[in-house]
Amino acid sequence: MSQDAKHAAAGRVSRLSPFRLGPWQVDPATGRLSSANEQRSLEPKLMELLLLLAGKPGQVWSRGDIEATVWAGAVVGEDTVARAISRLRRALGDSASEPRFIETLPKRGYRLIEVVEALPQSKMRRPLVWVAAGVLLAIGLLWARWSPDGPTPVSDSRFEQQIARADDLYMRFTRADNEAAIGLYERVLAEEPGHSGAQAGLANALVQRVVRWPRSATVEGASSLSEALGRGLTRGPEAAAILTRAVGMAERAVRQAPNDPDALKALAFTVSARGELDRAAELYQQVLQLDADAWAAMANLGEIATLRGEPAAAIEYFEQAWSAMTRAYEYEPQRVGPWQAAFGVAIGERYQELGQTADAELWYRRVLTLAPFEPEATSRLAQLLAAAGDMAEAKSLCDELTERVGAYPGCAEGG
Numbered sequence: 001m002s003q004d005a006k007h008a009a010a011g012r013v014s015r016l017s018p019f020r021l022g023p024w025q026v027d028p029a030t031g032r033l034s035s036a037n038e039q040r041s042l043e044p045k046l047m048e049l050l051l052l053l054a055g056k057p058g059q060v061w062s063r064g065d066i067e068a069t070v071w072a073g074a075v076v077g078e079d080t081v082a083r084a085i086s087r088l089r090r091a092l093g094d095s096a097s098e099p100r101f102i103e104t105l106p107k108r109g110y111r112l113i114e115v116v117e118a119l120p121q122s123k124m125r126r127p128l129v130w131v132a133a134g135v136l137l138a139i140g141l142l143w144a145r146w147s148p149d150g151p152t153p154v155s156d157s158r159f160e161q162q163i164a165r166a167d168d169l170y171m172r173f174t175r176a177d178n179e180a181a182i183g184l185y186e187r188v189l190a191e192e193p194g195h196s197g198a199q200a201g202l203a204n205a206l207v208q209r210v211v212r213w214p215r216s217a218t219v220e221g222a223s224s225l226s227e228a229l230g231r232g233l234t235r236g237p238e239a240a241a242i243l244t245r246a247v248g249m250a251e252r253a254v255r256q257a258p259n260d261p262d263a264l265k266a267l268a269f270t271v272s273a274r275g276e277l278d279r280a281a282e283l284y285q286q287v288l289q290l291d292a293d294a295w296a297a298m299a300n301l302g303e304i305a306t307l308r309g310e311p312a313a314a315i316e317y318f319e320q321a322w323s324a325m326t327r328a329y330e331y332e333p334q335r336v337g338p339w340q341a342a343f344g345v346a347i348g349e350r351y352q353e354l355g356q357t358a359d360a361e362l363w364y365r366r367v368l369t370l371a372p373f374e375p376e377a378t379s380r381l382a383q384l385l386a387a388a389g390d391m392a393e394a395k396s397l398c399d400e401l402t403e404r405v406g407a408y409p410g411c412a413e414g415g
Contacts, residue, residue: 017118017119018118018119019054019116019117019118019119020116020117020118020119021054021092021101021114021115021116021117022092022100022101022114022115023035023036024092025119026050026054028047028051031043031044031047033091033092040091042088042091045070045071045084045160046084046087046088046091048069048070049066049070049084049085049088050088052066052069052070053102053110053111053112054112054116057111057112057113057114057115057116058111058112058113059111060105060108060109060110060111061109061110061111062108062109063081063082063109065109066081066109066110067080067081070084077164077165077167077168077334078168078334079168079332079333079334079335080160080164082332082333082334082335083164083167083332085102085104085110086332088102089101089102090261090290090291095292095293096293096327096328096330097293097327099113100113100114101113101114104330106330159188159191159192159195159197159198162184162187162188163184163185163188163195163197163198163201165184166180166181166184166185166188166198166201166205167181167201169181169184170201170204170205170208171335171338173208173212175212175213178205178208178209178212178213179209181201181205182202182205182206182209185198185199185201185202185205186198186202189202194252194256195256196252196253196254196256196257196260196263197253197262199249199250199252199253199256199263199266200249200250200253200260200262200263200265200266200267201266202246202249203246203247203249203250203253203266203267203269203270204246204266204269204270206242206243206245206246206249206270207225207243207246207269207270207273209242210228210233210234210239210242210243210246210273211224211225211228211233211234211273214233214239215238219233221233224303225269225272225273225303226303226306226307228273229273229275229307234273234274234275240274243270243273243274246270246273247267247270247271247274249266249270250263250266250267250269250270250271251267253266253267254267259290261287261290261291261294261297264283264284264286264287264290265283265284265287265294265296265297265300267283268280268281268283268284268287268297268300269300271283272300272304277304277307277308280300280304281301281304284297284298284300284301284304285301292324293324293327293328294324295321295322295324295325295328295336296321298317298318298320298321298324299317299318299321299343301317302314302315302316302317302318302321305317306350311350311353311354314350315347315350315351315354318343318346318347318350319347321343322340322343322344322347325339325340325343326340340370340371341367341370341371341374341377342376344363344364344366344367344370344377345363345364345367345374345376345377345380347363348360348361348362348363348364348367348377348380349380351363352380352384357384357387357388360380360384361381361384361385364377364378364380364381364384365381368381373400373401373404373405375401375405375408375410375411376410378397378398378401378408378410378411379398379401379408379409379410379411380410381397382394382395382397382398382410382411383410385397397411398411
Protein backbone atom coordinates (compact mmCIF):
# COMPACT_ATOMS: atom_id res chain seq x y z
CA MET A 1 0.00 0.00 0.00
CA SER A 2 1.33 3.45 -0.90
CA GLN A 3 2.01 6.03 1.82
CA ASP A 4 -0.88 8.20 0.53
CA ALA A 5 -3.21 5.18 0.65
CA LYS A 6 -2.11 4.41 4.22
CA HIS A 7 -2.90 7.99 5.24
CA ALA A 8 -6.32 7.75 3.63
CA ALA A 9 -7.06 4.40 5.29
CA ALA A 10 -5.99 5.71 8.70
CA GLY A 11 -8.27 8.71 8.39
CA ARG A 12 -8.05 12.02 10.19
CA VAL A 13 -7.93 12.68 13.89
CA SER A 14 -10.29 15.02 15.66
CA ARG A 15 -8.73 17.92 17.48
CA LEU A 16 -9.13 16.52 21.03
CA SER A 17 -9.15 12.78 20.33
CA PRO A 18 -6.16 10.61 21.24
CA PHE A 19 -4.25 9.05 18.36
CA ARG A 20 -1.23 6.89 17.62
CA LEU A 21 1.77 8.21 15.72
CA GLY A 22 4.34 5.48 15.20
CA PRO A 23 5.41 4.32 18.70
CA TRP A 24 3.76 7.34 20.34
CA GLN A 25 0.26 7.66 21.76
CA VAL A 26 -0.72 11.33 21.64
CA ASP A 27 -3.30 12.80 24.01
CA PRO A 28 -4.13 16.39 22.99
CA ALA A 29 -6.21 17.00 26.12
CA THR A 30 -3.22 16.50 28.45
CA GLY A 31 -0.41 17.44 26.07
CA ARG A 32 1.23 14.05 26.58
CA LEU A 33 3.25 11.75 24.33
CA SER A 34 3.41 8.18 25.68
CA SER A 35 5.32 5.16 24.44
CA ALA A 36 6.05 1.77 25.95
CA ASN A 37 9.09 3.16 27.77
CA GLU A 38 8.54 6.85 28.46
CA GLN A 39 6.21 9.82 28.61
CA ARG A 40 6.89 13.35 27.44
CA SER A 41 5.04 16.66 27.69
CA LEU A 42 4.46 19.02 24.79
CA GLU A 43 3.93 22.70 25.47
CA PRO A 44 0.64 24.02 24.03
CA LYS A 45 2.02 25.54 20.83
CA LEU A 46 3.96 22.38 19.95
CA MET A 47 0.83 20.30 20.49
CA GLU A 48 -1.11 22.70 18.25
CA LEU A 49 1.57 22.32 15.61
CA LEU A 50 1.47 18.53 15.85
CA LEU A 51 -2.33 18.55 15.61
CA LEU A 52 -2.18 20.76 12.53
CA LEU A 53 0.20 18.36 10.78
CA ALA A 54 -1.64 15.25 11.99
CA GLY A 55 -5.01 16.66 10.90
CA LYS A 56 -3.96 16.25 7.28
CA PRO A 57 -1.08 13.74 7.03
CA GLY A 58 0.94 14.15 3.86
CA GLN A 59 -0.23 17.71 3.21
CA VAL A 60 2.55 20.27 2.83
CA TRP A 61 2.19 23.26 5.16
CA SER A 62 4.14 26.40 4.31
CA ARG A 63 5.72 28.51 7.02
CA GLY A 64 3.11 31.18 6.40
CA ASP A 65 0.24 28.72 6.69
CA ILE A 66 1.62 27.39 9.98
CA GLU A 67 2.13 30.89 11.38
CA ALA A 68 -1.41 31.91 10.38
CA THR A 69 -2.92 28.83 12.04
CA VAL A 70 -0.81 28.15 15.13
CA TRP A 71 0.21 31.74 15.87
CA ALA A 72 -2.92 33.43 14.52
CA GLY A 73 -2.76 37.20 15.00
CA ALA A 74 0.61 37.09 16.79
CA VAL A 75 3.83 38.77 15.66
CA VAL A 76 6.53 36.09 15.59
CA GLY A 77 10.18 35.93 14.59
CA GLU A 78 11.28 34.76 11.15
CA ASP A 79 12.49 31.41 12.45
CA THR A 80 9.77 30.76 15.03
CA VAL A 81 8.23 28.01 12.91
CA ALA A 82 11.62 26.42 12.19
CA ARG A 83 12.49 26.37 15.87
CA ALA A 84 9.11 24.88 16.75
CA ILE A 85 9.51 22.16 14.11
CA SER A 86 12.98 21.40 15.45
CA ARG A 87 11.69 21.13 19.02
CA LEU A 88 8.76 18.94 17.94
CA ARG A 89 11.18 16.68 16.09
CA ARG A 90 13.27 16.34 19.23
CA ALA A 91 10.20 15.45 21.29
CA LEU A 92 9.25 12.74 18.77
CA GLY A 93 12.82 11.46 18.48
CA ASP A 94 12.91 12.48 14.83
CA SER A 95 15.76 13.64 12.59
CA ALA A 96 15.72 16.34 9.93
CA SER A 97 18.29 14.47 7.83
CA GLU A 98 16.52 11.08 8.05
CA PRO A 99 12.92 11.94 8.94
CA ARG A 100 10.42 9.40 10.14
CA PHE A 101 7.73 11.83 11.26
CA ILE A 102 8.19 15.33 9.84
CA GLU A 103 9.68 15.93 6.41
CA THR A 104 11.09 19.28 5.26
CA LEU A 105 10.46 20.16 1.63
CA PRO A 106 12.94 22.93 0.72
CA LYS A 107 11.24 26.21 -0.21
CA ARG A 108 7.82 24.60 0.29
CA GLY A 109 7.27 23.73 3.92
CA TYR A 110 6.71 20.70 6.15
CA ARG A 111 4.51 17.63 6.18
CA LEU A 112 3.79 14.68 8.44
CA ILE A 113 4.89 11.44 6.78
CA GLU A 114 4.02 8.95 9.54
CA VAL A 115 0.63 7.24 9.55
CA VAL A 116 -1.90 8.63 12.04
CA GLU A 117 -4.24 6.14 13.73
CA ALA A 118 -7.23 7.38 15.76
CA LEU A 119 -7.60 5.77 19.19
CA PRO A 120 -10.57 5.55 21.53
CA GLN A 121 -10.09 7.46 24.76
CA SER A 122 -10.07 4.22 26.76
CA LYS A 123 -6.92 3.00 25.01
CA MET A 124 -4.80 5.84 26.35
CA ARG A 125 -2.64 4.66 29.26
CA ARG A 126 -1.70 7.40 31.70
CA PRO A 127 -1.53 7.94 35.46
CA LEU A 128 -4.42 9.58 37.26
CA VAL A 129 -2.47 12.82 37.68
CA TRP A 130 -2.40 13.23 33.87
CA VAL A 131 -6.16 12.75 33.68
CA ALA A 132 -6.63 15.49 36.27
CA ALA A 133 -4.34 17.76 34.31
CA GLY A 134 -6.46 17.19 31.23
CA VAL A 135 -9.59 18.29 33.09
CA LEU A 136 -7.88 21.45 34.30
CA LEU A 137 -6.65 22.21 30.81
CA ALA A 138 -10.16 21.81 29.43
CA ILE A 139 -11.54 24.49 31.79
CA GLY A 140 -8.60 26.82 31.25
CA LEU A 141 -7.06 26.56 34.73
CA LEU A 142 -3.89 24.56 34.02
CA TRP A 143 -0.74 26.39 35.18
CA ALA A 144 1.83 23.60 35.37
CA ARG A 145 2.65 20.51 33.36
CA TRP A 146 4.06 17.28 34.70
CA SER A 147 7.76 16.50 34.34
CA PRO A 148 9.97 13.90 36.02
CA ASP A 149 11.23 16.63 38.34
CA GLY A 150 7.82 17.99 39.28
CA PRO A 151 5.61 20.75 37.86
CA THR A 152 7.08 23.22 35.42
CA PRO A 153 5.27 26.28 34.10
CA VAL A 154 3.42 26.09 30.82
CA SER A 155 4.28 28.87 28.37
CA ASP A 156 1.38 30.83 26.96
CA SER A 157 1.48 32.77 23.69
CA ARG A 158 2.52 36.01 25.40
CA PHE A 159 5.71 34.42 26.68
CA GLU A 160 6.41 32.56 23.46
CA GLN A 161 6.26 35.80 21.48
CA GLN A 162 8.55 37.58 23.93
CA ILE A 163 11.02 34.70 23.99
CA ALA A 164 11.05 34.49 20.18
CA ARG A 165 11.71 38.24 19.94
CA ALA A 166 14.41 38.06 22.62
CA ASP A 167 16.10 35.13 20.82
CA ASP A 168 16.10 37.09 17.56
CA LEU A 169 17.62 40.13 19.28
CA TYR A 170 20.25 37.98 20.97
CA MET A 171 21.39 36.50 17.64
CA ARG A 172 22.17 39.98 16.22
CA PHE A 173 25.19 40.32 18.52
CA THR A 174 25.15 44.05 19.10
CA ARG A 175 25.31 45.57 22.57
CA ALA A 176 21.95 47.30 22.28
CA ASP A 177 20.21 44.17 20.98
CA ASN A 178 21.78 41.99 23.66
CA GLU A 179 20.61 44.35 26.40
CA ALA A 180 17.14 44.42 24.84
CA ALA A 181 17.11 40.62 24.85
CA ILE A 182 18.11 40.62 28.54
CA GLY A 183 15.24 43.00 29.26
CA LEU A 184 12.71 40.74 27.53
CA TYR A 185 13.97 37.58 29.22
CA GLU A 186 13.80 39.34 32.61
CA ARG A 187 10.27 40.55 31.82
CA VAL A 188 9.12 36.98 31.20
CA LEU A 189 10.82 35.73 34.37
CA ALA A 190 9.17 38.47 36.44
CA GLU A 191 5.79 36.93 35.53
CA GLU A 192 6.85 33.28 35.22
CA PRO A 193 10.04 32.68 37.28
CA GLY A 194 10.29 29.03 36.24
CA HIS A 195 10.30 29.57 32.46
CA SER A 196 13.24 27.45 31.30
CA GLY A 197 13.46 29.14 27.88
CA ALA A 198 13.79 32.58 29.46
CA GLN A 199 16.29 31.28 32.01
CA ALA A 200 18.49 29.72 29.31
CA GLY A 201 18.22 32.78 27.06
CA LEU A 202 19.10 35.16 29.89
CA ALA A 203 22.10 32.99 30.86
CA ASN A 204 23.46 33.16 27.29
CA ALA A 205 22.94 36.91 27.01
CA LEU A 206 24.68 37.56 30.35
CA VAL A 207 27.74 35.67 29.13
CA GLN A 208 27.77 37.76 25.96
CA ARG A 209 27.64 40.90 28.10
CA VAL A 210 30.83 39.77 29.87
CA VAL A 211 32.65 38.58 26.75
CA ARG A 212 31.74 41.19 24.16
CA TRP A 213 30.78 44.32 26.08
CA PRO A 214 32.65 44.83 29.36
CA ARG A 215 31.25 47.70 31.41
CA SER A 216 34.66 49.41 31.63
CA ALA A 217 35.15 52.08 28.98
CA THR A 218 38.88 51.28 28.88
CA VAL A 219 38.49 47.56 28.16
CA GLU A 220 37.66 46.32 24.68
CA GLY A 221 35.43 43.29 24.35
CA ALA A 222 36.37 40.01 22.70
CA SER A 223 34.90 38.43 19.60
CA SER A 224 35.05 34.88 20.97
CA LEU A 225 35.06 33.02 24.26
CA SER A 226 38.62 31.80 23.58
CA GLU A 227 39.83 35.38 23.25
CA ALA A 228 37.92 36.46 26.37
CA LEU A 229 39.44 33.66 28.45
CA GLY A 230 42.90 34.38 27.09
CA ARG A 231 42.63 38.06 28.00
CA GLY A 232 41.13 37.42 31.43
CA LEU A 233 37.87 39.23 30.69
CA THR A 234 35.90 36.65 32.67
CA ARG A 235 38.01 36.81 35.84
CA GLY A 236 37.31 40.29 37.27
CA PRO A 237 34.95 40.70 40.25
CA GLU A 238 32.12 42.21 38.18
CA ALA A 239 32.49 39.58 35.44
CA ALA A 240 32.57 36.80 38.05
CA ALA A 241 29.36 38.09 39.63
CA ILE A 242 27.57 38.22 36.28
CA LEU A 243 28.76 34.72 35.38
CA THR A 244 27.63 33.37 38.75
CA ARG A 245 24.16 34.69 37.99
CA ALA A 246 24.30 33.23 34.48
CA VAL A 247 25.33 29.78 35.72
CA GLY A 248 22.55 29.86 38.32
CA MET A 249 19.99 30.72 35.65
CA ALA A 250 21.20 27.95 33.37
CA GLU A 251 21.22 25.39 36.19
CA ARG A 252 17.62 26.26 37.03
CA ALA A 253 16.70 25.91 33.34
CA VAL A 254 18.21 22.40 33.30
CA ARG A 255 16.37 21.45 36.49
CA GLN A 256 13.12 22.62 34.90
CA ALA A 257 13.82 20.89 31.56
CA PRO A 258 16.58 18.27 32.01
CA ASN A 259 16.20 16.92 28.47
CA ASP A 260 16.05 20.27 26.70
CA PRO A 261 19.15 20.74 24.51
CA ASP A 262 18.82 24.53 24.66
CA ALA A 263 18.94 24.51 28.46
CA LEU A 264 21.94 22.17 28.47
CA LYS A 265 23.72 24.30 25.86
CA ALA A 266 23.18 27.39 27.98
CA LEU A 267 24.66 25.68 31.04
CA ALA A 268 27.63 24.42 29.00
CA PHE A 269 28.23 27.93 27.64
CA THR A 270 28.08 29.58 31.04
CA VAL A 271 30.43 27.14 32.78
CA SER A 272 32.88 27.29 29.87
CA ALA A 273 33.01 31.06 30.36
CA ARG A 274 34.25 30.34 33.89
CA GLY A 275 36.94 28.07 32.47
CA GLU A 276 35.22 24.80 33.52
CA LEU A 277 36.04 23.15 30.21
CA ASP A 278 35.64 19.51 31.25
CA ARG A 279 32.16 20.12 32.64
CA ALA A 280 31.22 22.13 29.55
CA ALA A 281 32.41 19.37 27.22
CA GLU A 282 30.34 16.76 29.11
CA LEU A 283 27.25 18.96 28.85
CA TYR A 284 27.74 19.54 25.11
CA GLN A 285 28.04 15.77 24.63
CA GLN A 286 24.70 15.38 26.43
CA VAL A 287 23.25 17.90 23.96
CA LEU A 288 24.47 15.81 21.02
CA GLN A 289 22.88 12.68 22.51
CA LEU A 290 19.56 14.53 22.47
CA ASP A 291 20.05 16.33 19.15
CA ALA A 292 22.56 14.79 16.76
CA ASP A 293 22.39 17.89 14.53
CA ALA A 294 23.13 20.46 17.24
CA TRP A 295 25.77 22.31 15.24
CA ALA A 296 26.32 25.01 17.86
CA ALA A 297 27.29 22.36 20.40
CA MET A 298 29.72 20.81 17.91
CA ALA A 299 31.25 24.23 17.22
CA ASN A 300 31.66 24.93 20.91
CA LEU A 301 33.27 21.53 21.45
CA GLY A 302 35.70 22.54 18.73
CA GLU A 303 36.47 25.74 20.59
CA ILE A 304 37.06 23.79 23.79
CA ALA A 305 39.44 21.49 21.93
CA THR A 306 41.27 24.58 20.66
CA LEU A 307 41.60 25.90 24.22
CA ARG A 308 42.99 22.52 25.27
CA GLY A 309 45.61 22.63 22.54
CA GLU A 310 44.03 19.84 20.47
CA PRO A 311 43.87 21.30 16.93
CA ALA A 312 43.07 18.02 15.16
CA ALA A 313 40.10 17.35 17.44
CA ALA A 314 38.98 20.96 17.02
CA ILE A 315 38.93 20.67 13.24
CA GLU A 316 37.00 17.40 13.43
CA TYR A 317 34.29 19.03 15.55
CA PHE A 318 34.20 22.09 13.29
CA GLU A 319 33.78 19.96 10.17
CA GLN A 320 30.97 18.02 11.85
CA ALA A 321 29.35 21.33 12.73
CA TRP A 322 29.60 22.51 9.12
CA SER A 323 27.83 19.36 7.89
CA ALA A 324 25.10 19.79 10.51
CA MET A 325 24.71 23.46 9.53
CA THR A 326 24.25 22.40 5.92
CA ARG A 327 21.47 20.00 6.93
CA ALA A 328 19.89 22.54 9.29
CA TYR A 329 19.83 25.30 6.67
CA GLU A 330 16.73 23.75 5.11
CA TYR A 331 14.60 24.42 8.18
CA GLU A 332 16.37 27.29 10.01
CA PRO A 333 18.08 29.41 7.34
CA GLN A 334 17.85 32.59 9.43
CA ARG A 335 20.04 31.03 12.13
CA VAL A 336 22.50 29.19 9.91
CA GLY A 337 22.83 31.67 7.04
CA PRO A 338 24.72 34.47 8.83
CA TRP A 339 27.28 32.05 10.27
CA GLN A 340 28.11 29.30 7.82
CA ALA A 341 30.45 31.16 5.48
CA ALA A 342 32.45 32.68 8.35
CA PHE A 343 32.57 29.27 9.97
CA GLY A 344 33.99 27.71 6.81
CA VAL A 345 36.67 30.43 6.71
CA ALA A 346 37.58 29.61 10.31
CA ILE A 347 38.06 25.94 9.37
CA GLY A 348 40.31 26.99 6.50
CA GLU A 349 42.32 29.22 8.84
CA ARG A 350 42.94 26.34 11.23
CA TYR A 351 44.18 24.11 8.43
CA GLN A 352 46.41 26.95 7.30
CA GLU A 353 47.83 27.36 10.82
CA LEU A 354 48.73 23.65 10.77
CA GLY A 355 50.50 24.11 7.42
CA GLN A 356 47.94 22.01 5.56
CA THR A 357 47.50 24.48 2.73
CA ALA A 358 45.74 22.08 0.35
CA ASP A 359 42.97 21.53 2.91
CA ALA A 360 42.83 25.25 3.64
CA GLU A 361 42.43 26.00 -0.07
CA LEU A 362 39.66 23.41 -0.32
CA TRP A 363 37.73 25.12 2.48
CA TYR A 364 38.13 28.62 1.09
CA ARG A 365 36.83 27.37 -2.26
CA ARG A 366 33.97 25.61 -0.50
CA VAL A 367 32.98 28.88 1.16
CA LEU A 368 33.10 30.73 -2.16
CA THR A 369 30.81 28.11 -3.69
CA LEU A 370 28.37 28.87 -0.89
CA ALA A 371 28.92 32.65 -0.79
CA PRO A 372 30.68 34.02 -3.89
CA PHE A 373 32.96 37.01 -3.20
CA GLU A 374 33.05 36.43 0.57
CA PRO A 375 35.94 38.85 1.27
CA GLU A 376 37.97 36.87 3.82
CA ALA A 377 37.75 33.58 1.91
CA THR A 378 38.62 35.34 -1.35
CA SER A 379 41.63 37.18 0.06
CA ARG A 380 43.00 34.15 1.90
CA LEU A 381 42.60 31.94 -1.16
CA ALA A 382 44.35 34.58 -3.26
CA GLN A 383 47.23 34.70 -0.80
CA LEU A 384 47.60 30.91 -0.90
CA LEU A 385 47.56 30.90 -4.69
CA ALA A 386 50.11 33.71 -4.88
CA ALA A 387 52.39 31.86 -2.45
CA ALA A 388 52.12 28.77 -4.68
CA GLY A 389 53.06 30.84 -7.75
CA ASP A 390 49.63 31.07 -9.36
CA MET A 391 49.63 34.85 -9.65
CA ALA A 392 47.12 34.94 -12.48
CA GLU A 393 44.26 33.34 -10.54
CA ALA A 394 45.17 35.25 -7.38
CA LYS A 395 44.99 38.55 -9.27
CA SER A 396 41.76 37.54 -10.98
CA LEU A 397 40.13 36.74 -7.63
CA CYS A 398 41.21 40.03 -6.08
CA ASP A 399 40.28 42.12 -9.09
CA GLU A 400 36.76 40.69 -9.18
CA LEU A 401 36.38 41.11 -5.41
CA THR A 402 37.43 44.76 -5.66
CA GLU A 403 35.08 45.38 -8.59
CA ARG A 404 32.05 43.76 -6.97
CA VAL A 405 32.51 44.38 -3.26
CA GLY A 406 35.25 46.95 -2.88
CA ALA A 407 38.88 46.98 -1.76
CA TYR A 408 39.76 44.46 0.94
CA PRO A 409 43.06 44.47 2.89
CA GLY A 410 44.15 40.95 1.98
CA CYS A 411 43.72 41.75 -1.70
CA ALA A 412 45.16 45.27 -1.60
CA GLU A 413 48.13 44.25 -3.66
CA GLY A 414 46.19 42.15 -6.12
CA GLY A 415 46.91 38.95 -4.24
